[in-house]
Amino acid sequence: MLFPYKIILNSEIDTLKTAEEFSKVLKNGDIVALNGNLGTGKTFFVKGVAKQFNITNVNSPTFAIVYEYKGDRKIYHFDFYRIKKIEELYDIGIEEYFNDDEAIVFIEWAELMIEILPKKYYLIKINLLENNKREIEITKHE
Template sequence: MSEPTRTRRLVSPSPEETHALGVKLGELLAPGDFVGLVGELGAGKTHLVRGVAEGAGVAKSEVASPTFAIVYPYEGRIPLYHADLYRLADYEELYATGFVDMVADNDRAMLVEWLDRIPQAAPREFLRVTLRHEGEAARSLEAEAFGARPAALLESWLG
């Protein structure tokens, strides 16, 4: 993997702020965008994902954890795939799910939790967001853009 084109870091003081950051990102997503989320259990990935889905116009009642289904499709302002790689062992197992075809589907944006478990699942150009605990409620976010479109997305999202 190449070096990121652009990187931004910030601290979110609360789950509500993490959700709000997700809403802003979701409002900016376009079909073909790929956002990979990294962070240990409880780091805030779900708060961010729920916000992104809301910002993309997905009904709150539609958003669920895809841990067992691997990928959920959502319909909103833009179509969105939400994937969770936590239970997968390797790229071959992921490939068997049809995930690679979904990534190639530029008619949808894609959110992928636990991207660090199978990093080769990411396309050449993508946005990676790493969340870390910073105390009880606060979380640090490090967003790294790989490629021109992800860099523009990151700039619009976090400045």
């Protein structure tokens, strides 16, 4: 997979294929920000990547701020949807999560606290098109 990467997703299977390809480039310590409206498939995409690492217990962390999963890799899964102040993220020690070189971090609704992201991260944008199709764009920021 080369970046920027942009493709139309016609079905959930297309999303899972893209998640599988993306999982191959991920290294421990990477941070992945996901933006896109409600129900566009951010959690679905994280599930697809996690499955490649033999992690099957991915859920939406909307009410918990962060979930941690372990399989072949360690994943921290954030959702910023309900975060009101950046202090809430500092309070749970977000910098320690970001600095864990043995984990991969996913952040749904990253756009709501974009200023907390480190310098280097992947940005995934998912847009809903007509007929339940989606467009996904993955860029690398460094």
